[in-house]
Amino acid sequence: MARVIVDVMPKPELLDPQGKAVAGALPRLGFTQFQAVRQGKRFELESTEAASPELLAAAREAAVTVLSNPVIEDVVSVRFDPAADAVPQDPA
Amino acid sequence: MTVRVGVVTFPGTLDDRDALRAVRLAGAEGVSLWHADKSLRQVDAVILPGGFSYGDYLRAGAIARFAPVMESIVEAAHGGLPVLGICNGFQVLTESHLLPGSMVKNDHLTFVCREQRLLVENNRTAWTNRFAAGQEITIPLKNQDGQFVADAATLDRLEAEGRVVFRYQGWNPNGSRRDIAGITNQAGNVVGLMPHPEHAVEPGFGPDSAAGRRAGQDGLAFFASLVTHLTATPAPA
Numbered sequence: 001m002a003r004v005i006v007d008v009m010p011k012p013e014l015l016d017p018q019g020k021a022v023a024g025a026l027p028r029l030g031f032t033q034f035q036a037v038r039q040g041k042r043f044e045l046e047s048t049e050a051a052s053p054e055l056l057a058a059a060r061e062a063a064v065t066v067l068s069n070p071v072i073e074d075v076v077s078v079r080f081d082p083a084a085d086a087v088p089q090d091p092a
Numbered sequence: 093m094t095v096r097v098g099v100v101t102f103p104g105t106l107d108d109r110d111a112l113r114a115v116r117l118a119g120a121e122g123v124s125l126w127h128a129d130k131s132l133r134q135v136d137a138v139i140l141p142g143g144f145s146y147g148d149y150l151r152a153g154a155i156a157r158f159a160p161v162m163e164s165i166v167e168a169a170h171g172g173l174p175v176l177g178i179c180n181g182f183q184v185l186t187e188s189h190l191l192p193g194s195m196v197k198n199d200h201l202t203f204v205c206r207e208q209r210l211l212v213e214n215n216r217t218a219w220t221n222r223f224a225a226g227q228e229i230t231i232p233l234k235n236q237d238g239q240f241v242a243d244a245a246t247l248d249r250l251e252a253e254g255r256v257v258f259r260y261q262g263w264n265p266n267g268s269r270r271d272i273a274g275i276t277n278q279a280g281n282v283v284g285l286m287p288h289p290e291h292a293v294e295p296g297f298g299p300d301s302a303a304g305r306r307a308g309q310d311g312l313a314f315f316a317s318l319v320t321h322l323t324a325t326p327a328p329a
Contacts, residue, residue, distance in 0.1 A: 072151075
């Protein structure tokens with residue numbers, strides 16, 4: 001069992017409209033410490049295979065071909081979740 | 093010869109019926125194509141209509157790109173099949189790499205629905221030959237993720253090669269780079285645009301125009317152009 005975490009962010013040179021909207025809301029709620037927000041996406045890819053360089057390479061391939069669009073987004077991180085083998089905990 | 097035009101329905105497509113009706117009003121035969129079926133049913137052209145395929149999940153058009161029917165459409169488009177992508181269909185065309193660039197959320201963050209003025213800059217495509225170059229038209233626009241973006245080199249190439257087909261006039265409704273509303277590929281058979289020509293094809297249901305309220309039919313020429321294109325050039329063997 002392995003879980004790969006992929007982080008995708010909008011390209012820095014593109015205005016991120018969603019991040020801008022969140023940045024506008026923060027001070028209205030009293031969070032005046034933050035002046036800018038960028039909003040990205042996190043994917044968790046689950047596999048019945050054990051963690052291996054090949055599995056990570058497959059995840060990288062999926063990240064640049066499907067999970068992100070290189071015209072507007074960057075894949076900033078593709079990594080194994082070290083806690084993937086842990087028994088899921090009931091958050092309650 | 094009756095021109096047969098396929099209109100694709102994905103899960104979440106909204107404007108397939110309108111596109112089929114527009115095709116019929118232009119004198120062609122509308123043929124429904126299903127996303128899960130690879131067959132193009134021997135159509136002479138394909139329209140990817142507007143809507144929210146797969147709920148715009150992942151990115152607008154991103155999942156539709158991998159539908160079985162798209163495999164056939166991409167291959168046929170490279171062979172010269174005329175393809176028109178409207179709104180979500182334009183997003184599918186960029187995700188499929190048939191057209192460059194991409195669409196992100198409107199710069200003002202809100203959904204926009206309005207009667208939009210456009211300048212037709214390229215009347216040499218399969219879908220615009222019935223317009224005059226420099227003609228101004230008005231058709232409806234309705235989108236959430238309509239801001240066309242591409243890097244400066246891509247934009248410069250599009251401009252230099254005359255591949256900007258439509259430009260927003262009066263007001264840029266979504267922050268699109270260089271007011272670009274629609275573009276074409278190098279061959280001119282694939283065209284994508286955000287506004288909706290299929291919603292301006294019959295009196296009583298179009299935008300307001302000089303001819304009267306809701307009388308605008310500027311969209312009809314898109315589909316009439318296709319008929320002209322296909323009947324004026326020899327059909328592929």
